[in-house]
Amino acid sequence: MMRRIYYERDSSRGPQGTLNRLLDEVEELREAISTDSDEAVSEELADVLAWLASLANIVGIDLEGAATRKYDNVCPRCTSSPCKCIGIHDAMHG
Ligand SMILES: [Zn+2]
Numbered sequence: 712m713m714r715r716i717y718y719e720r721d722s723s724r725g726p727q728g729t730l731n732r733l734l735d736e737v738e739e740l741r742e743a744i745s746t747d748s749d750e751a752v753s754e755e756l757a758d759v760l761a762w763l764a765s766l767a768n769i770v771g772i773d774l775e776g777a778a779t780r781k782y783d784n785v786c787p788r789c790t791s792s793p794c795k796c797i798g799i800h801d802a803m804h805g
Contacts, residue, residue, distance in 0.1 A: 713764040721765045729769055733762035 721729050736758040743751035767774035781787055786794035
């Protein structure tokens with residue numbers, strides 16, 4: 712869907728420009744979370760996902776495929792669901 716709506720325009724922006732927009736949206740998400748407004752958080756989450764999808768399209772990666780290959784119903788590090796990793800949560804997604 713994001714490819715159909717935005718691919719042409721986002722392609723001219725390029726990966727770095729699109730990544731910068733994604734980072735802007737992540738910052739807006741941080742601000743929305745601090746306001747405790749469910750509506751604001753919902754909108755910013757949607758924006759972050761939209762820009763992430765646009766970035767994936769520009770670099771030619773199938774975002775859904777990449778996510779489901781890496782997170783195939785289990786944590787990729789401990790291969791459990793729910794995750795049983797202890798104290799390494801910041802590392803497990805990287
Ligand atoms: Zn785990």
